[in-house]
Amino acid sequence: xxxxxxxxxxxxxxxxxxxxxxxxxxxxxxxxxxxxxxxxxxxxxxxxxxxxxxxxxxxxxxxxxxxxxxxxxxxxxxxxxxxxxxxxxxxxxxxxxxxxxxxxxxxxxxxxxxxxxxxxxxxxxxxxxxxxxxxxxxxxxxxxxxxxxxxxxxxxxxxxxxxxxxxxxxxxxxxxxxxxxxxxxxx
Amino acid sequence: xxxxxxxxxxxxxxxxxxxxxxxxxxxxxxxxxxxxxxxxxxxxxxxxxxxxxxxxxxxxxxxxxxxxxxxxxxxxxxxxxxxxxxxxxxxxxxxxxxxxxxxxxxxxxxxxxxxxxxxxxxxxxxxxxxxxxxxxxxxxxxxxxxxxxxxxxxxxxxxxxxxxxxxxxxxxxxxxxxxxxxxxxxxxxxxxxxxxxxxxxxxxxxxxxxxxxxxxxxxxxxxxxxxxxxxxxxxxxxxxxxxxxxxxxxxxxxxxxxxxxxxxxxxxxxxxxxxxxxxxxxxxxxxxxxxxxxxxxxxxxxxxxxxxxxxxxxxxxxxxxxxxxxxxxxxxxxxxxxxxxxxxxxxxxxxxxxxxxxxxxxxxxxxxxxxxxxxxxxxxxxxxxxxxxxxxxxxxxxxxxxxxxxxxxxxxxxxxxxxxxxxxxxxxxxxxxxxxxxxxxxxxxxxxxxxxxxxxxxxxxxxxxxxxxxxxxxxxxxxxxxxxxxxxxxxxxxxxxxxxxxxxxxxxxxxxxxxxxxxxxxxxxxxxxxxxxxxxxxxxxxxxxxxxxxxxxxxxxxxxxxxxxxxxxxxxxxxx
Numbered sequence: 001x002x003x004x005x006x007x008x009x010x011x012x013x014x015x016x017x018x019x020x021x022x023x024x025x026x027x028x029x030x031x032x033x034x035x036x037x038x039x040x041x042x043x044x045x046x047x048x049x050x051x052x053x054x055x056x057x058x059x060x061x062x063x064x065x066x067x068x069x070x071x072x073x074x075x076x077x078x079x080x081x082x083x084x085x086x087x088x089x090x091x092x093x094x095x096x097x098x099x100x101x102x103x104x105x106x107x108x109x110x111x112x113x114x115x116x117x118x119x120x121x122x123x124x125x126x127x128x129x130x131x132x133x134x135x136x137x138x139x140x141x142x143x144x145x146x147x148x149x150x151x152x153x154x155x156x157x158x159x160x161x162x163x164x165x166x167x168x169x170x171x172x173x174x175x176x177x178x179x180x181x182x183x184x185x186x187x
Numbered sequence: 188x189x190x191x192x193x194x195x196x197x198x199x200x201x202x203x204x205x206x207x208x209x210x211x212x213x214x215x216x217x218x219x220x221x222x223x224x225x226x227x228x229x230x231x232x233x234x235x236x237x238x239x240x241x242x243x244x245x246x247x248x249x250x251x252x253x254x255x256x257x258x259x260x261x262x263x264x265x266x267x268x269x270x271x272x273x274x275x276x277x278x279x280x281x282x283x284x285x286x287x288x289x290x291x292x293x294x295x296x297x298x299x300x301x302x303x304x305x306x307x308x309x310x311x312x313x314x315x316x317x318x319x320x321x322x323x324x325x326x327x328x329x330x331x332x333x334x335x336x337x338x339x340x341x342x343x344x345x346x347x348x349x350x351x352x353x354x355x356x357x358x359x360x361x362x363x364x365x366x367x368x369x370x371x372x373x374x375x376x377x378x379x380x381x382x383x384x385x386x387x388x389x390x391x392x393x394x395x396x397x398x399x400x401x402x403x404x405x406x407x408x409x410x411x412x413x414x415x416x417x418x419x420x421x422x423x424x425x426x427x428x429x430x431x432x433x434x435x436x437x438x439x440x441x442x443x444x445x446x447x448x449x450x451x452x453x454x455x456x457x458x459x460x461x462x463x464x465x466x467x468x469x470x471x472x473x474x475x476x477x478x479x480x481x482x483x484x485x486x487x488x489x490x491x492x493x494x495x496x497x498x499x500x501x502x503x504x505x506x507x508x509x510x511x512x513x514x515x516x517x518x519x520x521x522x523x524x525x526x527x528x529x530x531x532x533x534x535x536x537x538x539x540x541x542x543x544x545x546x547x548x549x550x551x552x553x554x555x556x557x558x559x560x561x562x563x564x565x566x567x568x569x570x571x572x573x574x575x576x577x578x579x580x581x582x583x584x585x586x587x588x589x590x591x592x593x594x595x596x597x598x599x600x601x602x603x604x605x606x607x608x609x610x611x612x613x614x615x616x617x618x619x620x621x622x623x624x625x626x627x628x629x630x631x632x633x634x635x636x637x638x639x640x641x642x643x644x645x646x647x648x649x650x651x652x653x654x655x656x657x658x659x660x661x662x663x664x665x666x667x668x669x670x671x672x673x674x675x676x677x678x679x680x681x682x683x684x685x686x687x688x689x690x691x692x693x694x695x696x697x698x699x700x701x702x703x704x705x706x707x708x709x710x711x712x713x714x715x716x717x718x719x720x721x722x723x724x725x726x727x728x729x730x731x732x733x734x735x736x737x738x739x740x741x742x743x744x745x746x747x748x749x750x751x752x753x754x755x756x757x758x759x760x761x762x763x
Binding site: 023025093098100110 | 343
């Protein structure tokens with residue numbers, strides 16, 4: 001098990017953890033940049049200053065308690081639904097690929113794609129805002145057309161690692177995916 | 188080549204024995220269903236398995252041996268277990284052994300007719316048998332629509348879920364039965380059952396027959412010839428309360444039918460309809476108790492007539508304003524007076540009718556309010572109908588204004604074409620040039636000028652009444668949206684997803700357990716529940732109203748041309 005530091009597309013530091021559980025099972029986890037204390041305090045102070053300004057204008061103390069309430073609820077919603085802490089990929093040869101995102105509040109959202117549906121794992125380029133970034137994606141097989149691709153599942157969307165990290169993940173995945181080509185019996 | 192063994196977690200502490208389950212050749216995986224303990228007679232085991240196979244249509248067979256030794260590994264036992272492999276011929280013969288309380292088991296396979304001597308990798312996947320048996324796997328929504336190639340392209344996981352779900356009969360024998368076979372599975376400590384569920388099942392049969400009888404009576408009355416005469420049938424089709432009652436009657440018929448639900452979807456639909464009816468009735472009775480508590484319904488009836496009067500007075504003020512110089516615009520005095528007086532007379536008639544009805548209003552409302560016990564949706568529909576009846580004069584004014592405006596617009600466009608020397612060719616559906624006589628041109632131009640200068644007056648009346656009508660339509664539409672929401676929300680599925688989330692599965696998720704070198708890979712398979720959005724989308728109940736397919740541009744075009752708009756249509760009515 002090893003953990004190496006990399007950088008995301010926007011320059012924030014991320015870490016890749018590579019674990020090999022067995023010959024055909026590998027787990028790759030990318031840890032996203034944490035919630036910064038200074039951005040949290042900046043947002044909270046901005047909201048509370050605005051609320052205090054409104055209070056001075058309207059002389060209604062409900063504004064202050066409403067601001068506290070909104071800040072708390074907003075923070076809980078942000079931690080539970082928006083802020084992703086870690087994105088991991090579990091590749092089990094002959095079973096499938098499992099993609100997990102864990103949120104800052106502990107919630108985990110998992111998707112499991114069976115090996116029969118996976119056509120390939122590739123690195124693609126995309127235009128994101130004003131940048132061109134690389135991203136890793138899983139190509140799903142079209143059941144009707146053996147050469148066709150029915151869906152593209154992008155991975156590591158919130159941490160957006162750079163090409164060097166993606167190449168390492170890509171090499172790991174391809175080693176396991178090749179095993180299924182050499183074993184003709186398992187479909 | 189990797190061999191996958193799906194082992195139920197309830198059998199982890201079972202005594203030594205042989206493993207029975209299903210071998211899926213295409214996936215090279217073995218799904219273990221139970222452990223048969225010593226002593227047993229192989230012939231009886233084979234007989235039992237063939238009977239199970241005949242009933243469940245799942246090819247259950249003996250897959251291997253399981254040894255759970257508390258002390259050191261016994262050599263004689265392992266040889267005995269290998270010899271069993273010759274009695275129950277199965278290829279490959281799986282041998283799992285657990286020593287003491289160790290978490291790490293050793294797994295090996297015996298291949299007699301294998302061509303490659305290489306030791307294949309084994310993955311041990313633990314699964315919770317009860318949860319997998321009760322769970323229903325939902326395919327992703329886009330693949331659910333393509334039903335061809337389903338049989339051979341079936342997901343690998345659904346094969347495992349099916350195997351466990353269909354083998355229910357295997358789990359019916361527990362360790363207290365005096366049979367020749369002793370099994371260990373999730374129910375081997377005693378078959379689970381609930382007294383309440385059994386009692387309800389017994390009580391539901393006579394209740395269903397009684398309900399079916401009552402419903403057949405009611406639908407017989409509804410279908411009788413008396414109610415089919417023209418004025419009554421027109422009234423029934425216009426009142427939304429009757430639609431809602433008919434819809435609920437259909438629902439009751441579905442749940443009171445004696446046929447047992449064949450598929451999971453039908454069962455969920457029945458359960459959803461039942462819970463929806465129950466919640467509806469409960470909310471309706473709550474509303475009724477609130478309304479009748481402090482004679483609020485009497486107060487409501489008392490305020491109804493003054494409210495109708497107030498609305499009529501406001502309309503009269505509005506018409507007086509229009510007959511003057513509304514918003515500073517100068518109207519054509521003669522036309523203005525005619526239209527204004529016409530509408531004022533209408534309002535006067537309406538007020539007289541309302542005052543005629545006023546002594547009976549309280550009693551009618553009191554009895555109508557009792558029907559709220561049929562459900563909150565019925566009460567809301569009655570409210571919507573009362574609003575429609577009270578604002579009937581606004582509807583009439585809108586229709587008059589719209590027809591007048593529509594005629595004017597058509598007249599204007601046709602005379603404009605004449606003014607330019609063109610004509611509408613009905614045969615060719617296009618505009619053609621045409622040579623008119625002088626007197627035709629003269630009269631046409633005169634009429635065109637008259638209509639053009641009368642346009643602002645009519646347009647203003649049309650605008651005002653259309654806005655009022657749209658306001659009423661929006662209020663009625665909101666009420667109908669709420670009724671549709673209560674009708675179509677699958678409450679039972681949502682509560683099931685909340686409390687027993689493993690029953691609605693979107694897929695599975697794996698967790699890697701502690702590993703030890705040299706031992707097979709250990710994974711835990713858990714059920715990944717369906718998200719709430721997919722639950723609502725999959726199980727929502729169909730409703731009787733369809734929302735307008737008109738886009739905003741066509742709606743604006745209709746308003747501009749003066750065509751009548753019917754924003755909320757019901758299924759079964761002809762679309763305009």
